Amino acid sequence: MAAEKLKGEGNTMFTKGCWAEAAAKYGEYITLLFRDEESKEAQSKLVIGYSNRAETWLKLKKYVQAHDDCERALEYDPTHLKSWGRKARALEGLFLHLDAARTYRKLLQGFTLSASEKSWMKEALMISETKDRQSRWGIIEQDMDEKWEKADPGPELLASAPNLEEYVGPIRIGRTQKMGRGLFVTRNVGEGDLLLVSNIWTSNRFTMESETMPLDNALYTLQQSVEEIVNEAKENLQDLTHLQRLIQLDTLGGPYPDDLLLRDAPPMRYFKPVNSLERGGWRVTDEDRKHPALTNTFDRPFITKVILEKQLYHHGPKLLEISELYVLPSLMNHSCVPNVSTITLNNGKRSRIFRATRSIRAGEELFRAYHNILCPVDERRILHGKQNCECQRCTLELKLLREVSLLNYVAGECGDLAIENENENMWNCSTDVKQNVRTRSMTLLTAINDLFVHVSNLANLDDVKQDWIRASLTRFGRILLDPAIRMLPEVTFEQIQERDKLLVHVILAALTVDRASEVALSMCSGIATEEAPNIFNPVTDSMEEHLEAQVLLDCARRIVELSYGSGLKSQTIFNIVKSYAGRLKDLPF
Numbered sequence: 132m133a134a135e136k137l138k139g140e141g142n143t144m145f146t147k148g149c150w151a152e153a154a155a156k157y158g159e160y161i162t163l164l165f166r167d168e169e170s171k172e173a174q175s176k177l178v179i180g181y182s183n184r185a186e187t188w189l190k191l192k193k194y195v196q197a198h199d200d201c202e203r204a205l206e207y208d209p210t211h212l213k214s215w216g217r218k219a220r221a222l223e224g225l226f227l228h229l230d231a232a233r234t235y236r237k238l239l240q241g242f243t244l245s246a247s248e249k250s251w252m253k254e255a256l257m258i259s260e261t262k263d264r265q266s267r268w269g270i271i272e273q274d275m276d277e278k279w280e281k282a283d284p285g286p287e288l289l290a291s292a293p294n295l296e297e298y299v300g301p302i303r304i305g306r307t308q309k310m311g312r313g314l315f316v317t318r319n320v321g322e323g324d325l326l327l328v329s330n331i332w333t334s335n336r337f338t339m340e341s342e343t344m345p346l347d348n349a350l351y352t353l354q355q356s357v358e359e360i361v362n363e364a365k366e367n368l369q370d371l372t373h374l375q376r377l378i379q380l381d382t383l384g385g386p387y388p389d390d391l392l393l394r395d396a397p398p399m400r401y402f403k404p405v406n407s408l409e410r411g412g413w414r415v416t417d418e419d420r421k422h423p424a425l426t427n428t429f430d431r432p433f434i435t436k437v438i439l440e441k442q443l444y445h446h447g448p449k450l451l452e453i454s455e456l457y458v459l460p461s462l463m464n465h466s467c468v469p470n471v472s473t474i475t476l477n478n479g480k481r482s483r484i485f486r487a488t489r490s491i492r493a494g495e496e497l498f499r500a501y502h503n504i505l506c507p508v509d510e511r512r513i514l515h516g517k518q519n520c521e522c523q524r525c526t527l528e529l530k531l532l533r534e535v536s537l538l539n540y541v542a543g544e545c546g547d548l549a550i551e552n553e554n555e556n557m558w559n560c561s562t563d564v565k566q567n568v569r570t571r572s573m574t575l576l577t578a579i580n581d582l583f584v585h586v587s588n589l590a591n592l593d594d595v596k597q598d599w600i601r602a603s604l605t606r607f608g609r610i611l612l613d614p615a616i617r618m619l620p621e622v623t624f625e626q627i628q629e630r631d632k633l634l635v636h637v638i639l640a641a642l643t644v645d646r647a648s649e650v651a652l653s654m655c656s657g658i659a660t661e662e663a664p665n666i667f668n669p670v671t672d673s674m675e676e677h678l679e680a681q682v683l684l685d686c687a688r689r690i691v692e693l694s695y696g697s698g699l700k701s702q703t704i705f706n707i708v709k710s711y712a713g714r715l716k717d718l719p720f
């Protein structure tokens with residue numbers, strides 16, 4: 132009688148939506164019945180007790196417990212339909228889609244079902260099969276609409292957003308020379324190939340609004356949230372496994388570059404979705420749950436030392452934020468020449484889809500852009516935070532900048548030359564002076580040309596890039612020399628230099644956006660080469676200036692068109708290029 136009362140109380144709690152209380156009551160009911168476990172009557176009641184409690188675990192999203200309770204119920208009564216249905220739902224919750232699909236199929240074939248049972252099970256079977264295909268083969272809808280990428284799609288869109296499972300494509304974790312661990316492709320992939328689909332692990336945000344906010348407050352918020360995550364994870368097998376991966380990865384902490392190089396690359400198997408318990412799927416044991424990493428790691432000193440320090444190190448005291456933590460993608464390094472694009476679907480799981488933006492050969496490292504890469508190197512350095520960006524493009528551009536400062540020196544010489552002669556009208560001055568100016572200018576021009584050859588050899592660029600850089604920098608040098616040659620003191624070197632630096636940045640940005648932009652690059656190269664003779668001649672006709680501005684704008688437009696698909700929004704690229712073009716246009720040349 133006492134048992135029946137407990138069950139009734141459990142049911143009442145369940146109807147009220149008090150899931151935890153209901154689970155507790157069913158627990159007491161089970162304990163009481165257990166005393167008489169041998170009796171058939173108690174056993175049939177235990178089936179109900181376990182099965183009802185499984186439903187409350189499902190409501191609480193505690194799928195391990197739900198699965199275990201269904202198994203127990205089915206041990207007593209292998210024909211108990213509700214327990215089978217709940218077990219299938221628990222398997223879905225655990226991302227074991229193949230097992231869930233098998234269970235639904237078994238139910239549809241071997242049980243007498245009502246029309247409504249048949250209908251929801253068929254639907255559930257289809258969903259499990261789709262998710263299994265997604266997570267094993269990366270077969271996802273190709274026509275993802277941009278509307279899902281909105282920061283706030285609103286409840287209606289969110290409700291119908293595609294529900295993606297995690298997928299791990301041809302990827303391995305490896306060590307890099309300067310950036311710690313990184314992700315590499317294991318076979319040749321083509322432009323647009325799907326590499327990875329990852330769902331968010333946590334999106335907690337901790338923002339310290341002002342520099343004056345006491346660190347202790349921020350720390351407290353941080354600690355609370357991390358503790359919440361850990362406690363939640365301890366209850367859930369899937370999250371626990373993820374948490375262990377994160378701890379193994381140490382992506383939550385260890386800000387310092389030296390320390391990064393020492394970290395191990397964890398085994399890839401940790402990240403593969405598990406499709407079936409039967410295929411050697413994981414089981415987190417009680418021992419695992421007691422792992423010191425889980426019980427001790429997230430204590431206050433750990434958070435203070437590692438997470439907080441990391442955030443402060445990267446962002447300074449203004450911003451303290453952990454947001455959007457993804458497990459495997461956290462191992463992908465940044466490059467300003469990315470070969471991977473990212474789309475984040477606003478579907479509740481904030482699924483991130485990673486695709487190749489160009490063909491990538493087996494063994495090459497994968498890079499995504501952590502921030503806007505369509506800006507000059509000095510602006511990118513700020514975006515990159517304290518650590519210098521070690522990517523190929525920044526390395527090249529920083530070397531170029533150093534070379535440009537040499538050019539400044541040469542330009543200074545030209546300036547002196549121009550000032551020396553500024554009161555003279557070049558076209559009326561004596562042949563000797565004219566000759567002198569021309570000779571010195573030509574000597575400098577040759578010196579600059581040599582420098583450019585050196586510059587373009589700095590990185591092992593392919594022919595197209597070399598040609599272009601040579602063409603554009605030669606042009607740069609010639610324009611620098613123009614005032615000396617043309618005796619136009621009203622145009623300052625700074626203005627001219629600024630103009631051409633901007634041009635270099637536009638093209639370098641385009642060069643590095645994606646493969647399609649290399650086409651833009653070679654077009655620009657063609658344009659630059661064609662333009663070179665005009666630029667070398669004194670510009671006398673305002674129509675030519677106009678045309679040149681048009682050429683630049685045209686380049687910008689083509690870059691925008693061609694770099695679509697790079698993962699960056701075309702509007703973003705367009706705005707950046709437009710701002711360059713606008714600035715170029717305003718300069719007097």
Ligand SMILES: C[S@@+](CC[C@H](N)C(=O)[O-])C[C@H]1O[C@@H](n2cnc3c(N)ncnc32)[C@H](O)[C@@H]1O
Nearest residue numbers: 310311312461462463464465466519520521522
């Ligand atoms: C999201 S993690 C990437 C995985 C990291 N390499 C690791 O071993 O854990 C970001 C960290 O990787 C390093 N990193 C990524 N891209 C880099 C780049 N372009 N230049 C220098 N360091 C980079 C930085 O230390 C950065 O804080």
